[in-house]
Amino acid sequence: MKRFLTLLFVMFFALVLVGCGSTGTALKSIRVNGKSVVKVDETETYTVAFEPAAFADQGVTWSTSDESVLTIDQNGKATGKKASDQVYVFAQSKAVETVKGQ
Numbered sequence: 001m002k003r004f005l006t007l008l009f010v011m012f013f014a015l016v017l018v019g020c021g022s023t024g025t026a027l028k029s030i031r032v033n034g035k036s037v038v039k040v041d042e043t044e045t046y047t048v049a050f051e052p053a054a055f056a057d058q059g060v061t062w063s064t065s066d067e068s069v070l071t072i073d074q075n076g077k078a079t080g081k082k083a084s085d086q087v088y089v090f091a092q093s094k095a096v097e098t099v100k101g102q
Helices: 002-019
Strands: 029-033 043-045 047-051 060-064 070-072 077-080 089-093
Touching: 029 089, 060 070
Parallel strands: none
Antiparallel strands: 029 047, 043 077, 060 089, 070 077
16 A cells, blocks of 8 residues: 555656647747848847747857857847958857857
């Protein structure tokens, strides 16, 4: 009987833990929106779109592939610093750090 009650308690506890899991939708991707070319001394403000759009925590950390070419602040405002063939803008989810848009 004691074993049965212990097993029942463990199953109940597991069910409660599963039920208390994330009630939101899982983040699938982030899309970065903005101009594809930013000239030297020009600024561009980038935005993001989340998939799904209803994802609760839409905070991102902004970065670029080369800060000497293009800098970006944490509001998505980028400034061209010098000419280059290629530089990327990234937005990484603060809530799900494995999801990053480019």
